[in-house]
Amino acid sequence: MADRIFAAITLLVVMAYGWVAFMMIKAPFQYDPLGPESWPRILSIAAGLCCLWIIVKPTVNAFDITRHALVRVSLMTLFLVGYAYLFEHAGFIISTALYCGASARLLGGTIKQAVIFGLATSLIGYFVSVKLLELNLPAGIFKNLI
Amino acid sequence: MDVILSGLGQGFAVALQPFNLLLVFVGCFLGTLIGALPGIGPINGIAILLPIAYSLNFPPESALILLAGIYYGAEYGGRISSILLNVPGDAGAVMTALDGSPMAKRGEAGRALSLSGIVSFVGGAFALVLMTLFAPLLAAFAVKFSPADYVALMVFAFTSLAALVGKSAVKTLLAALLGFMIASIGVDANTGVMRFTFGSPDLMAGIDFLVIVIGLFGIAELLHLVESHARGTLKTLKVDKTFTSWADLMAVKWVMLRSSLIGFIVGVLPGTGASVASAVSYGVEKRLAGESGKNFGHGDIRGLAAPETANNAAAGGAMVPMLTLGIPGSGTTAILLGALLLFNVTPGPLMFEQKPEIAWGLIASMYIGNVALLLINLPLVGFFARLLTVPQQYLTPMIALLAFIGVYSVVGNPFDLYVAIGLGVLGWILRKLDFSLAPVILGVVLGNVFEDNLRRALSMSGGDWSILLQSTNSWLLYGLTFLVLVLPLIIAYRKRKAQLISV
Numbered sequence: 297m298a299d300r301i302f303a304a305i306t307l308l309v310v311m312a313y314g315w316v317a318f319m320m321i322k323a324p325f326q327y328d329p330l331g332p333e334s335w336p337r338i339l340s341i342a343a344g345l346c347c348l349w350i351i352v353k354p355t356v357n358a359f360d361i362t363r364h365a366l367v368r369v370s371l372m373t374l375f376l377v378g379y380a381y382l383f384e385h386a387g388f389i390i391s392t393a394l395y396c397g398a399s400a401r402l403l404g405g406t407i408k409q410a411v412i413f414g415l416a417t418s419l420i421g422y423f424v425s426v427k428l429l430e431l432n433l434p435a436g437i438f439k440n441l442i
Numbered sequence: 443m444d445v446i447l448s449g450l451g452q453g454f455a456v457a458l459q460p461f462n463l464l465l466v467f468v469g470c471f472l473g474t475l476i477g478a479l480p481g482i483g484p485i486n487g488i489a490i491l492l493p494i495a496y497s498l499n500f501p502p503e504s505a506l507i508l509l510a511g512i513y514y515g516a517e518y519g520g521r522i523s524s525i526l527l528n529v530p531g532d533a534g535a536v537m538t539a540l541d542g543s544p545m546a547k548r549g550e551a552g553r554a555l556s557l558s559g560i561v562s563f564v565g566g567a568f569a570l571v572l573m574t575l576f577a578p579l580l581a582a583f584a585v586k587f588s589p590a591d592y593v594a595l596m597v598f599a600f601t602s603l604a605a606l607v608g609k610s611a612v613k614t615l616l617a618a619l620l621g622f623m624i625a626s627i628g629v630d631a632n633t634g635v636m637r638f639t640f641g642s643p644d645l646m647a648g649i650d651f652l653v654i655v656i657g658l659f660g661i662a663e664l665l666h667l668v669e670s671h672a673r674g675t676l677k678t679l680k681v682d683k684t685f686t687s688w689a690d691l692m693a694v695k696w697v698m699l700r701s702s703l704i705g706f707i708v709g710v711l712p713g714t715g716a717s718v719a720s721a722v723s724y725g726v727e728k729r730l731a732g733e734s735g736k737n738f739g740h741g742d743i744r745g746l747a748a749p750e751t752a753n754n755a756a757a758g759g760a761m762v763p764m765l766t767l768g769i770p771g772s773g774t775t776a777i778l779l780g781a782l783l784l785f786n787v788t789p790g791p792l793m794f795e796q797k798p799e800i801a802w803g804l805i806a807s808m809y810i811g812n813v814a815l816l817l818i819n820l821p822l823v824g825f826f827a828r829l830l831t832v833p834q835q836y837l838t839p840m841i842a843l844l845a846f847i848g849v850y851s852v853v854g855n856p857f858d859l860y861v862a863i864g865l866g867v868l869g870w871i872l873r874k875l876d877f878s879l880a881p882v883i884l885g886v887v888l889g890n891v892f893e894d895n896l897r898r899a900l901s902m903s904g905g906d907w908s909i910l911l912q913s914t915n916s917w918l919l920y921g922l923t924f925l926v927l928v929l930p931l932i933i934a935y936r937k938r939k940a941q942l943i944s945v
Contacts, residue, residue, distance in 0.1 A: 302871065302875055327632055328632060328898075328900065328901040329897075329900045329904065330901075332633045335626065335896070335897070336637065336638075339619055339622050343616060343620065346612050346613075347616065350612060350616070355609065355610050356874075356875050356876050361874070365672040368669065369668050369672075372668045373867060377860070379842065380856065380859035383850065383856065384856035384859075392846075395839065396839040400839060401835075402668075402835075403671055403839075404833075405835040405836075413836055421843055431847065432497075432854060433847065433851060
């Protein structure tokens with residue numbers, strides 16, 4: 297079942313991709329016999345056939361996951377999105393401290409461990425990356441301080 | 443022969459520069475460290491560290507020496523978590539756990555680790571020598587390849603991928619096609635036409651290779667670790683004082699030789715890397731051992747030596763098609779190929795002529811690295827083993843931290859952080875459904891090469907598809923493709939027949 301659902305969703309994506317390839321992509325004039333549209337067309341047909349095959353003959357039936365694990369994975373995904381958002385808007389140090397702290401807590405650390413870990417990774421991470429390796433990271437609100 | 447000797451000379455001149463020599467050691471050390479961490483294999487390690495290595499602004503040969511060091515270092519280190527934790531870092535180390543872990547449980551962890559360290563060295567060194575001999579030959583042969591030949595080569599590569607990798611050929615094929623589709627996003631290089639960008643400037647240049655790699659292998663791995671953490675805890679065994687003996691090594695000398703050869707050949711085959719090599723060599727040794735092989739799976743040293751030799755030999759073998767044809771032999775070398783492209787180095791037959799300092803420098807650095815790994819691994823194995831006890835709650839967030847630093851410092855566009863997370867979730871789901879991720883990344887790396895060569899071939903013939911079948915080389919490659927398709931069927935058929943008779 298899991299396979300079929302995944303293949304069906306993929307098939308929809310592939311059909312959308314194919315629709316764009318067949319209907320939308322056109323070169324202003326023909327440079328080469330295939331043009332920019334043939335390759336995506338071939339891909340969409342081949343991928344569509346693979347999806348159909350999987351729908352007819354699926355190999356994985358159950359999406360093997362416990363409720364507990366699914367909650368953890370979803371929470372982690374949310375944390376990551378939050379991390380990405382704060383990374384841009386609040387800067388590396390704040391976002392990393394929050395993300396690493398929250399993840400450490402989620403994965404079984406005590407509150408004290410989480411706080412120390414969050415602070416340590418954000419500060420050490422920032423100084424190693426920016427000062428030592430000269431990488432470009434968003435300074436955020438500490439821009440004027442550092 | 444002269445070409446090889448002068449090439450090697452030039453290569454060692456590059457690799458022995460103090461800075462590059464340092465990078466070899468740093469790379470090998472980091473690689474072993476990453477390989478030793480439970481659940482993180484070579485492919486994830488390189489994926490996570492590639493953007494950072496790229497943004498350090500080293501000269502290309504130095505950055506590649508570093509990445510290559512991480513690559514085979516991780517292949518070495520993978521055995522540590524297999525043996526002590528029974529948790530293979532990647533598919534290539536699964537077989538090592540079969541006999542390595544029982545040995546550790548019976549109090550011979552030190553013996554298992556030292557023996558596997560030495561056979562890894564033998565496998566790696568063997569593959570390197572073969573690589574030095576064959577790479578220039580293959581390159582010289584491939585220089586004459588026409589676009590149509592490249593199309594045939596691609597067909598061969600993806601057929602052997604579908605036939606040999608993963609549990610389901612259709613799924614492997616679909617995974618590769620998804621990779622092709624991802625690669626087709628962005629401006630078409632030949633005509634300047636936008637494809638699948640939906641007017642978004644963020645997608646004009648396509649999805650950055652680094653973002654795809656970080657998403658599919660970094661973030662997806664992180665989610666996988668979170669999931670396996672939620673399911674239970676891991677238990678580490680201690681390294682003891684036992685050490686391998688000369689008698690052990692003598693007992694496996696033919697195993698080492700056979701497994702090196704098998705590993706190298708499987709490694710060279712496009713698309714199939716360490717995981718297939720270790721599985722094949724384990725199977726062969728088990729069959730050859732006959733009656734005495736009933737101990738396989740319960741801590742037989744041959745069962746430990748075979749896959750460990752083979753996966754390191756395959757790691758070297760997989761570099762051959764990557765360097766000489768521009769077709770990676772495995773998922774991990776696909777990432778290395780992407781790394782070369784980032785540095786504006788196009789791997790392929792011409793690299794040995796145009797950028798010998800990179801091609802030969804890399805090969806020479808691998809000689810040094812192999813020795814370095816043996817030196818690092820034997821005495822320091824206790825140190826790496828202690829890393830296994832680093833709690834997951836610290837290890838897992840570090841992956842995201844490194845991934846974000848990498849994506850942001852190279853690409854500098856916050857949009858890509860979300861793309862990486864999205865691809866990570868996709869990668870996690872794909873893994874849950876028994877898709878392997880290596881074909882996706884091979885598809886991404888080779889998608890444009892495949893398309894370009896197909897279009898170029900048809901431009902030459904004015905749209906006549908029969909050009910694809912006109913050269914000897916392409917016929918040879920289609921013949922090989924046919925063999926790859928048919929051989930597994932014949933073997934399966936004979937096996938079934940043999941079983942029927944024995945029943």
